[in-house]
Each structure stands twice: as structure tokens, then as C-alpha cells.
Amino acid sequence: MNDANLSDETLMARYARGDAGAFTALYRRHELRIWRYIERNVASRAAAEELMQEVWFAVARDAERYRPTARFTTWLFTIARNRMVDAARARRPHVSLDALGSEADAVVERLTADPRASPAAAAEARDQAAALRQALARLPLEQRDAFLLQLEGDLSVEEVAAITRASFETVKSRLRYARTRLRELLTEYA
Amino acid sequence: MSTPPPFGPPDDADEQYRRASELDPSRPSEATRRAVLEHAARLAAERARRGTRRRWPLAGATLRWQAIVGTAAAAALAGVMIAPQFLAPSAPSGSPQAPAAASATREPRQESAPAPVESEHFVSPAVNAPERARIPPSARRAPPRESAPAAAAPAASERSPGAGDAPTALQAEQRAEADAARAPALAQQVIVNAAARSAAAPTASASRAAPVVRAAAAPPPEQTGPEALRHAAAAGDLTALKGALAGGSDIDARDAEGRTALMLATLNGRADAVAELLARGADPSGADAHGTTPLQAAVAADEREIIAMLRRYGAR
Numbered sequence: 001m002n003d004a005n006l007s008d009e010t011l012m013a014r015y016a017r018g019d020a021g022a023f024t025a026l027y028r029r030h031e032l033r034i035w036r037y038i039e040r041n042v043a044s045r046a047a048a049e050e051l052m053q054e055v056w057f058a059v060a061r062d063a064e065r066y067r068p069t070a071r072f073t074t075w076l077f078t079i080a081r082n083r084m085v086d087a088a089r090a091r092r093p094h095v096s097l098d099a100l101g102s103e104a105d106a107v108v109e110r111l112t113a114d115p116r117a118s119p120a121a122a123a124e125a126r127d128q129a130a131a132l133r134q135a136l137a138r139l140p141l142e143q144r145d146a147f148l149l150q151l152e153g154d155l156s157v158e159e160v161a162a163i164t165r166a167s168f169e170t171v172k173s174r175l176r177y178a179r180t181r182l183r184e185l186l187t188e189y190a
Numbered sequence: 191m192s193t194p195p196p197f198g199p200p201d202d203a204d205e206q207y208r209r210a211s212e213l214d215p216s217r218p219s220e221a222t223r224r225a226v227l228e229h230a231a232r233l234a235a236e237r238a239r240r241g242t243r244r245r246w247p248l249a250g251a252t253l254r255w256q257a258i259v260g261t262a263a264a265a266a267l268a269g270v271m272i273a274p275q276f277l278a279p280s281a282p283s284g285s286p287q288a289p290a291a292a293s294a295t296r297e298p299r300q301e302s303a304p305a306p307v308e309s310e311h312f313v314s315p316a317v318n319a320p321e322r323a324r325i326p327p328s329a330r331r332a333p334p335r336e337s338a339p340a341a342a343a344p345a346a347s348e349r350s351p352g353a354g355d356a357p358t359a360l361q362a363e364q365r366a367e368a369d370a371a372r373a374p375a376l377a378q379q380v381i382v383n384a385a386a387r388s389a390a391a392p393t394a395s396a397s398r399a400a401p402v403v404r405a406a407a408a409p410p411p412e413q414t415g416p417e418a419l420r421h422a423a424a425a426g427d428l429t430a431l432k433g434a435l436a437g438g439s440d441i442d443a444r445d446a447e448g449r450t451a452l453m454l455a456t457l458n459g460r461a462d463a464v465a466e467l468l469a470r471g472a473d474p475s476g477a478d479a480h481g482t483t484p485l486q487a488a489v490a491a492d493e494r495e496i497i498a499m500l501r502r503y504g505a506r
Contacts, residue, residue: 023234058504060226124213179203182206
């Protein structure tokens with residue numbers, strides 16, 4: 001059966017029974033969204049890499065306990081957010097990925113240049129991605145968090161409220177302010 | 191307006207965000223992706239193996255069921271045989287079940303010394319030979335507890351009957367003296383049990399009451415595993431470690447000082463063993479009896495690779 005056609009919840013159930021391929025399908029499906037949510041919320045790439053691993057390790061470890069009472073993405077982004085909060089609270093020193101023999105730096109360089117794109121197009125893409133990051137970085141933390149949860153997690157206001165433990169109205173307000181501010185900032189960086 | 195804004199219409203922040211995101215080449219590193227998928231695959235293999243082991247042995251389930259039935263039958267028979275001792279006419283007023291219940295709950299703790307003799311007590315051959323024949327050898331031969339690992343079995347088996355039973359009988363007698371002041375019937379029962387053990391402990395049929403209780407509380411077969419697991423972890427012996435885990439050892443079992451296999455691997459700087467244990471779901475923050483966690487131990491020893499691994503698994 002083609003894993004691409006299965007729901008997240010079905011894939012999780014299959015993984016919990018020992019189907020590694022189901023996890024791979026899940027990971028590939030959500031890798032980029034979780035990565036963007038984390039990377040755009042934390043200061044350094046090394047920290048983002050570390051959190052990325054922690055989140056997916058937790059998904060793998062807790063697969064047997066997962067119950068599809070909520071959407072998988074809600075659960076996934078809840079884990080990601082909790083990990084980020086824990087890391088911020090602990091203010092732990094980042095273990096350098098270089099020290100772990102990681103190829104992180106090389107990957108960064110490689111990724112910032114799409115070989116299929118012309119040098120000019122690659123440069124423009126880099127600029128726009130950088131502008132987006134700067135704009136996001138200037139949003140207040142709560143607004144950025146709510147905005148990224150909704151956009152990357154494809155979550156409803158209710159789901160964002162549940163994850164952030166804020167009221168529906170508060171989240172709505174945060175999202176409205178975030179959009180207004182982001183619009184201004186992106187225009188400013190243009 | 192001389193140049194259009196690169197992010198499109200300014201009134202659609204979501205659309206601007208999505209378009210800019212599409213252009214963002216940032217991705218997690220290949221190392222991260224590989225680590226995640228390898229970790230997940232290891233856990234999946236472990237789960238698949240556990241699932242197979244649970245589903246496959248219908249025959250094993252039947253044998254277990256026979257063992258349970260046999261044990262219950264032996265318990266019932268022995269209960270009938272010893273009941274007259276508890277129903278002495280001099281018993282005081284009160285619940286007649288109370289002393290028996292108290293005895294039943296104490297018996298397993300009394301018999302702390304593992305020994306071949308004890309395993310012979312599992313089901314009295316004189317009482318229930320047919321049932322005994324149906325019970326699998328693994329159940330009949332109660333394995334030694336952690337304090338007597340398989341490697342020390344010969345010495346332990348020579349030492350245990352005497353060494354184990356003497357204090358047990360003494361404790362039982364002391365308790366019998368104390369109980370005698372409170373309840374004559376209880377005293378009578380305990381003294382009978384203690385006398386039976388102290389007089390003829392090595393013989394299989396000396397006590398009919400105690401063996402049945404022990405049979406019900408027979409230790410699970412994996413009790414020999416944790417020590418082997420910890421030893422393998424401390425030595426960094428991955429083959430032995432995997433073997434112990436495959437044998438069903440509790441990955442977070444602790445030694446007398448509260449140290450888990452993960453802690454011992456950490457203390458000995460066995461990064462490979464630490465990685466294996468974490469990948470298989472060991473508690474990354476399991477503290478020892480002094481409250482020291484593996485992360486603290488790794489930091490103290492400046493084991494950077496282990497520190498990084500523990501942190502990745504959320505160790506505190």
C-alpha cells in the first residue's frame with residue numbers, strides 16, 4: 001500500500017506496530033513544516049537542529065502512547081512547542097553540531113544555493129528568505145508563535161489556542177496583530 | 191509606484207509568507223534527518239520484535255495457562271490439607287481468614303533466598319505429580335533473583351539452602367513470638383510454618399503451605415537479565431547488551447545503588463552503549479539512589495559525546 005495515501009493517524013498506528021516505513025512517510029510529510037516552525041522561532045541553526053531531533057525522537061518514542069483524539073499535526077506541533085519552551089527555560093548551552101561531526105555548515109552552504117537556479121535567482125531567493133526571517137524576528141514572541149503555528153501547522157484558531165493555552169480571543173488578537181505587523185515589515189524590507 | 195513589492199499584494203500577509211517560504215532553501219541537515227530516521231527504525235524493529243514475540247507463541251500461551259491452572263489446583267489442594275491446622279477449636283473470636291491471609295502475604299518475603307530447593311517447592315510432587323508434569327521446566331525452575339546471577343549459580347546453589355533458610359526460620363520464629371502475644375491462632379499457624387521450614391528445609395515435602403504461596407509469586411524469568419544488561423552496559427559490550435535486551439530485560443532496572451544500565455554506561459564512558467540504550471527507550475533522566483542523573487554524571491566526567499546524546503533525548 002502506498003503510504004502517501006494514508007492519513008497521519010494511520011501511519012502513526014502502523015509505526016507503533018513496528019512499521020518503520022510509516023514513520024519515514026510521516027517524517028517526509030511534515031519535516032519542512034516543523035523545521036520552519038522551529039527554525040523561525042529559535043535564534044540559531046544549531047539549536048533548531050537539536051530541537052528538530054528532539055521533537056521527532058519524542059514522536060518515535062511516544063508512538064505507542066499516541067491516541068488519535070486530536071489531529072496528528074496538533075500533537076506534533078504541541079511537542080515542538082513544548083520542546084522549545086523547555087529549551088528556552090533551561091537556557092541550556094548548545095552542543096555544537098560540529099563537535100558531533102555534523103555536516104551542518106556544509107549543508108547550510110549547499111542549501112542556500114539551488115544548483116538549478118541562476119546565480120541571480122538564488123541570490124534573490126536568499127534575500128527574500130532573509131527578509132522574511134528578519135520580519136518574523138521582529139514580531140513579539142507570542143504573535144510569531146501563533147502565526148507560525150497556524151501557517152506551518154495549518155491549525156485553526158481553536159487548535160492554536162489549545163496548544164498555547166491561551167483563550168480563543170487572545171489568539172485571534174495575536175494573529176491579527178501579527179499579520180498587520182508582518183505586512184508592514186515585509187513591505188519595509190522590500 | 192516604481193517597483194512592485196517582491197512579496198505581492200501588501201494586504202495578504204499569509205500569501206506573502208507562503209511565497210517567501212517557498213523561496214527559503216533552509217532545510218534540516220542530512221545528519222539530523224538520518225539520526226531521526228535511524229532512531230525511528232531502531233524503535234520500530236524493537237516494536238516489531240516485541241509484537242512478534244507476543245503474537246507468535248500460542249503454544250507458549252497454552253503452557254502458561256496450564257501452569258496457572260496447575261498452580262491454582264495445587265494451591266487449592268494444599269489449602270484443603272492445611273486448613274485443619276488453622277481451624278483449631280482454640281481460635282479466638284474474629285475473622286478466621288485473617289491469619290491465613292496474613293501468612294499468605296508474608297510468605298514470599300520470608301523466602302528471600304533463592305535456591306534449587308525452593309524451586310522444588312514450586313509444586314509438591316507428592317501432592318500434584320500430574321500437574322507438575324504439565325508445567326514447563328522454565329516455570330518449575332524458579333530462576334534465581336538478581337542477587338544470585340546465573341554466572342554464580344554453582345556457588346549460590348551450594349550456599350543457598352542453609353544460608354537462606356536459617357535466617358528465614360529465625361525471622362519467622364521471632365515474628366511468631368511477637369504475633370503470639372496478639373493472636374493465639376496466628377501464632378500457632380506461624381510457628382507451624384516456621385517449624386516445618388527450620389526442621390526440614392531442604393526436603394521438598396517439608397512444607398505444604400509455603401510452596402504453594404511461592405508458586406503463585408514465582409519470579410518472572412527475566413529477573414536474571416538486568417544484571418547482565420548492566421554489566422554489558424558498563425563494559426560497553428553491545429552484543430551482550432542487545433542480547434540482554436532481546437531476552438526481555440527491563441532496560442531501566444537498577445542495581446543496589448539505584449544505577450540503571452544507562453548510568454553505568456555513562457559512568458564508564460561507553461558512548462556506544464549509551465546510544466544503544468537511549469535508542470531503545472532507556473529513561474535518559476533516571477537518577478541513582480543519590481539523586482545523580484546520567485547527564486550530571488556525564489558532565490562531571492566531561493563526556494561530551496554522551497552529554498550531547500543525553501540532551502538530544504531530553505535528559506535533565
